[in-house]
Amino acid sequence: MSVLDTNTAIATAATNDVQIVPLFDYLLSENRLRMVDIKLAELLCSSEQTQRPNDVYSLLLLLCLSQQSQHSCLDLAQVDWRNPFNLRQSDFTKLAGIIPDTLSPFSDTFTTAEAINCLQNHPSVGEAKPLQLLEQRFYFARLSGYEQTLASRLLLMSERKLDIDSDKLTQLLCDYFPEQDAPEQGLDWQKVACAMAATKGFSVITGGPGTGKTTTVTKLLAILQSLYQNAPLSIKLVAPTGKAAARLSESILGAKQQLKDKISAAITPLIPESAQTIHRLLGVKPFTNKFRHNRSNPLHLDVLIIDEASMVDLSLMAKLIEALPEHARLILLGDKDQLASVDTGSVMSDLCQGLVLGQTPSYSEARCAELNSLCFNNQRKLVAGNSQFKLADCIAFLQHSYRFTADSGIGQLALAVNTNNSGKLNYVEQELSSGQFKDVILDYDIVNKPIDKLVQSAASKYAQYLNLIKQHASVQDIHKAFASYQLLAAVREGDYGVHSLNKRIETQLSQQGLINVNSNQRHYLGMPIMIAQNDYQLKLFNGDIGIFMHDDSAQLKALFIDEQGNQRAFSPARLPAHDTVYVMTIHKSQGSEFAYTAMVLPPQNQATAGINRQLVYTGITRAKNTFELVADKKVLLMAMNKSVSRASGLYERLVEL
Numbered sequence: 001m002s003v004l005d006t007n008t009a010i011a012t013a014a015t016n017d018v019q020i021v022p023l024f025d026y027l028l029s030e031n032r033l034r035m036v037d038i039k040l041a042e043l044l045c046s047s048e049q050t051q052r053p054n055d056v057y058s059l060l061l062l063l064c065l066s067q068q069s070q071h072s073c074l075d076l077a078q079v080d081w082r083n084p085f086n087l088r089q090s091d092f093t094k095l096a097g098i099i100p101d102t103l104s105p106f107s108d109t110f111t112t113a114e115a116i117n118c119l120q121n122h123p124s125v126g127e128a129k130p131l132q133l134l135e136q137r138f139y140f141a142r143l144s145g146y147e148q149t150l151a152s153r154l155l156l157m158s159e160r161k162l163d164i165d166s167d168k169l170t171q172l173l174c175d176y177f178p179e180q181d182a183p184e185q186g187l188d189w190q191k192v193a194c195a196m197a198a199t200k201g202f203s204v205i206t207g208g209p210g211t212g213k214t215t216t217v218t219k220l221l222a223i224l225q226s227l228y229q230n231a232p233l234s235i236k237l238v239a240p241t242g243k244a245a246a247r248l249s250e251s252i253l254g255a256k257q258q259l260k261d262k263i264s265a266a267i268t269p270l271i272p273e274s275a276q277t278i279h280r281l282l283g284v285k286p287f288t289n290k291f292r293h294n295r296s297n298p299l300h301l302d303v304l305i306i307d308e309a310s311m312v313d314l315s316l317m318a319k320l321i322e323a324l325p326e327h328a329r330l331i332l333l334g335d336k337d338q339l340a341s342v343d344t345g346s347v348m349s350d351l352c353q354g355l356v357l358g359q360t361p362s363y364s365e366a367r368c369a370e371l372n373s374l375c376f377n378n379q380r381k382l383v384a385g386n387s388q389f390k391l392a393d394c395i396a397f398l399q400h401s402y403r404f405t406a407d408s409g410i411g412q413l414a415l416a417v418n419t420n421n422s423g424k425l426n427y428v429e430q431e432l433s434s435g436q437f438k439d440v441i442l443d444y445d446i447v448n449k450p451i452d453k454l455v456q457s458a459a460s461k462y463a464q465y466l467n468l469i470k471q472h473a474s475v476q477d478i479h480k481a482f483a484s485y486q487l488l489a490a491v492r493e494g495d496y497g498v499h500s501l502n503k504r505i506e507t508q509l510s511q512q513g514l515i516n517v518n519s520n521q522r523h524y525l526g527m528p529i530m531i532a533q534n535d536y537q538l539k540l541f542n543g544d545i546g547i548f549m550h551d552d553s554a555q556l557k558a559l560f561i562d563e564q565g566n567q568r569a570f571s572p573a574r575l576p577a578h579d580t581v582y583v584m585t586i587h588k589s590q591g592s593e594f595a596y597t598a599m600v601l602p603p604q605n606q607a608t609a610g611i612n613r614q615l616v617y618t619g620i621t622r623a624k625n626t627f628e629l630v631a632d633k634k635v636l637l638m639a640m641n642k643s644v645s646r647a648s649g650l651y652e653r654l655v656e657l
């Protein structure tokens with residue numbers, strides 16, 4: 001909307017039965033700003049020395065909003081000074097109620113340079129002050145501090161000289177990655193990734209689903225233990241959630257099994273099989289947000305592997321890295337294209353900035369020579385690029401999917417979405433209609449299709465675990481059956497949101513006599529729940545899934561399986577906040593996989609701003625064997641076209657000037 005339109009709208013509205021209020025009062029009334037933001041801005045702008053209090057006050061409110069959207073900072077270069085709070089036409093064209101008096105609190109001629117100038121001169125901005133400015137990035141000091149800690153520690157780790165027997169490493173790489181096993185087209189990127197991670201104190205191994213991240217890291221651990229056989233390394237495996245940790249344990253165990261002919265009997269026991277959550281590794285101090293392990297009480301380990309690293313937020317990553325002993329190696333695993341962490345920051349995608357599918361990452365001349373020597377008998381297979389990013393030589397990108405080959409609809413659909421390629425989407429549709437792809441179901445008829453059909457289909461899948469409960473099957477088997485199917489929703493509210501669909505599925509199962517919902521009791525036999533907030537005392541974490549069953553004394557308990565495979569029972573009264581989970585949001589599904597994953601996107605008139613490429617890609621890549629999409633094609637295309645990123649200065653702190 002142009003400023004002219006807005007002024008016209010305000011003038012028009014003023015003649016009607018609406019009240020015009022100052023912009024910030026309006027934003028407060030709409031819950032877009034919080035009172036705590038206003039108070040903070042007042043506090044920090046109260047100083048006499050402030051030259052431009054009104055502008056700094058407004059900038060602070062923008063910073064608060066940007067932090068609430070999980071950005072690490074406010075990128076002043078990205079702000080539209082004529083409409084900085086992203087007001088819409090509808091904010092000014094109400095027939096009743098209140099409307100804001102202006103589109104922008106800044107003057108018509110205000111610029112980014114002016115914003116930088118007034119912040120630079122403000123007493124609360126600067127070193128050891130509550131606010132910081134780094135070029136055009138405006139920070140709360142805490143988040144700037146985390147970024148700085150992370151950047152400097154990662155750089156130190158990457159630059160540390162390692163004592164490695166290169167001849168032995170070359171031989172081991174040759175043994176674990178024989179030439180005949182390399183993918184037909186191109187380089188064996190898994191071999192390159194192993195060589196990279198073996199020769200640096202810090203490395204990232206990123207890749208889409210089934211590109212062999214776990215297989216590669218298992219080989220890497222075998223290689224590292226072989227290199228240091230005289231003094232075996234202490235290796236720890238972690239993931240951000242219990243579910244992801246359980247999945248990592250399972251995958252490492254599977255990879256070890258598959259590689260049993262390659263890994264020697266002396267090395268096999270030195271590769272850990274059991275992963276834990278990051279919180280468990282760091283040791284949470286009850287009732288605080290502090291950990292037992294920190295800079296002054298470092299962890300006891302030589303190598304740390306973090307899986308699903310895209311889910312780890314800036315603050316947790318910084319605390320984890322601070323708790324590493326100086327000599328430790330760190331390896332991040334994950335898919336850079338998935339949704340960023342629930343909390344502030346986007347560490348994984350920041351570190352993987354600039355990687356493009358089908359292209360060789362940009363490595364330095366010296367690094368290419370080293371890798372060509374270790375992996376390719378000095379043939380010039382890797383050619384140097386010109387990246388200024390100081391960690392470029394630490395980033396390995398796996399590009400060949402072993403799980404989803406060219407004849408897999410899931411892999412092709414994920415690729416179409418991830419690369420916003422509508423031609424590829426058409427190809428998937430054609431292959432589906434000719435019966436070539438058997439692992440995908442695309443249902444675009446969301447408008448005419450009654451929700452009941454979707455609900456019935458989900459209920460028929462959930463009947464399996466509910467029948468197992470009736471048959472008194474083991475808790476493990478019941479959990480396994482429940483996890484074999486999952487319906488994912490993109491939104492919480494509306495007909496196609498989590499709340500409504502959960503209710504409908506519950507009603508359907510109840511009508512079929514599979515569950516017995518009692519209006520006097522919230523919990524019932526067979527009810528699946530997901531924990532909604534961390535409880536460090538009970539060691540139940542956000543995202544953990546429990547199912548209500550009867551224990552030996554016929555008491556109704558929520559039964560969970562922890563990441564070590566042990567079962568844990570809790571009576572309903574002890575449980576932290578939790579929700580029914582026949583349907584979960586795509587956000588909550590991150591770090592999990594399901595044999596059959598169904599995903600529903602709301603129709604166009606209910607689609608919200610949060611539906612984007614990363615969200616849909618994350619949903620698709622949860623599917624192991626079958627993926628079903630129920631969505632209006634227009635909404636799917638709109639999501640593919642919308643890629644989101646978070647403001648952060650991590651990459652820039654690591655760029656060579």
Ligand SMILES: Nc1ncnc2c1ncn2[C@@H]1O[C@H](COP(=O)(O)OP(=O)(O)OP(=O)(O)O)[C@@H](O)[C@H]1O
Nearest residue numbers: 190208209210211212213214215216251258402403
């Ligand atoms: N070099 C390879 N040659 C043949 N098969 C492979 C190779 N690497 C991995 N695989 C197979 O591909 C499948 C996926 O591998 P893996 O689990 O290591 O991938 P991932 O990237 O960790 O997957 P996820 O998407 O679950 O994170 C496994 O069945 C594995 O055995």
